Amino acid sequence: MTQSPPLTRETLIDMMLAYRRTALLRVGLELGVFDALAEHPADSTAVAARLGVRERGTRILLGALAAVGLLVTDGPRFRLPDGADELLVSTAAGYVGAGVKVAASHWEWEALGRLTQAVRFGGPVTEADAEAPGFPFWRDFAEHATFATDAGAAFLADELRPWAQARGSLDVLDIGCGHGLFGFAVAKLLAIGQVWSLDWPEVLPIAGRNAEQAGLTRRAHTIAGDAFQVPLGGPYDVVVLGNLLFQFSERRAAELLARAAAAVKPDGQLVIVGFTTGDAPPERNYGAQLISLLMLLWTADGEAHSTATYEKLLAAQGFDAVEVCAKPGVQHRVIRASRRPQPTFAFTDVSAARARGDSGPDDSGDSPIL
Numbered sequence: 001m002t003q004s005p006p007l008t009r010e011t012l013i014d015m016m017l018a019y020r021r022t023a024l025l026r027v028g029l030e031l032g033v034f035d036a037l038a039e040h041p042a043d044s045t046a047v048a049a050r051l052g053v054r055e056r057g058t059r060i061l062l063g064a065l066a067a068v069g070l071l072v073t074d075g076p077r078f079r080l081p082d083g084a085d086e087l088l089v090s091t092a093a094g095y096v097g098a099g100v101k102v103a104a105s106h107w108e109w110e111a112l113g114r115l116t117q118a119v120r121f122g123g124p125v126t127e128a129d130a131e132a133p134g135f136p137f138w139r140d141f142a143e144h145a146t147f148a149t150d151a152g153a154a155f156l157a158d159e160l161r162p163w164a165q166a167r168g169s170l171d172v173l174d175i176g177c178g179h180g181l182f183g184f185a186v187a188k189l190l191a192i193g194q195v196w197s198l199d200w201p202e203v204l205p206i207a208g209r210n211a212e213q214a215g216l217t218r219r220a221h222t223i224a225g226d227a228f229q230v231p232l233g234g235p236y237d238v239v240v241l242g243n244l245l246f247q248f249s250e251r252r253a254a255e256l257l258a259r260a261a262a263a264v265k266p267d268g269q270l271v272i273v274g275f276t277t278g279d280a281p282p283e284r285n286y287g288a289q290l291i292s293l294l295m296l297l298w299t300a301d302g303e304a305h306s307t308a309t310y311e312k313l314l315a316a317q318g319f320d321a322v323e324v325c326a327k328p329g330v331q332h333r334v335i336r337a338s339r340r341p342q343p344t345f346a347f348t349d350v351s352a353a354r355a356r357g358d359s360g361p362d363d364s365g366d367s368p369i370l
């Protein structure tokens, strides 16, 4: 049994009110409050003028932002707290503000407001449909989720490095690539590495930009379309499925894995990166539990699958060497699957040959040892 700290009144009240902090951060970023205060402190009238919005709304918003620690007051003027210059001003190198488009997206925000109905119904009750071509959230994810996926990409590269660097080719297919960073991290392991990034057509330009930034322009290719239908090409040394299979039921995940498996070279690797259940209790597996919640809100039958399920599905595709890799501080698992080389035997059916009257090796006098 997992030990947990006792619940307190304070914890519960904090949970009740947490959504207000999220709303304030979203609105502060959306209206450009932190950018407006980046240069120098200002009072609500000046900020309202800079933002082109009403003074009453600005005054109340700035006060609330200060109440939750996102601004600091200096008499009637407001300024940014320490650290905000780097994190919340859109021109700063360490800007994480765009992450709200992923972590607190409009789509999730709306759907969470109807979570009770979604639980009762057992599926989405809003228009958000993560499986529909053109679902706008995936563009935002590709553009802004890298703050949360860099560590996973580095982990993936570390796991594959020794194997990949011993190869004479490194053709990589990244299915449901989004920003493309997982495929790029693998292709970069070898100077001759090439990557094919597959996603819906409107997402691929973002992966293209990232390929350019990663210095891979000439080694990066795209495949646009539905991963369940579009020809995958190949065969590839590595096929990566990053944070994709949880969108689907086990049956559909199996269907997609079968397509992916058919595109892997006999000595290649099929790699699943993402959240898994079953290898840690929910209390210690926040990412997997919360992604399942999101899939309840956005998909017909998606949820995080267990490592055991993946092992079973991979075995069904002939991948009999499966390694589940975990790293402290990284929520994603990297599941590497390959096929053990089959021993090649040359059988000689001596008894059948004798029955036919052929002279067997024993009789020839010049036979090799076997």
Ligand SMILES: C[S@@+](CC[C@H](N)C(=O)[O-])C[C@H]1O[C@@H](n2cnc3c(N)ncnc32)[C@H](O)[C@@H]1O
Binding pocket: 130, 131, 138, 141, 142, 145, 149, 175, 176, 177, 178, 179, 180, 182, 198, 199, 200, 203, 225, 226, 227, 228, 241, 242, 243, 244, 247, 273
């Ligand atoms: C959660 S994102 C994962 C992105 C990236 N692989 C990662 O792990 O961070 C899922 C991606 O799969 C893409 N996707 C979902 N269903 C797809 C389908 N049927 N065909 C092609 N791409 C799909 C989405 O557009 C999105 O970019």
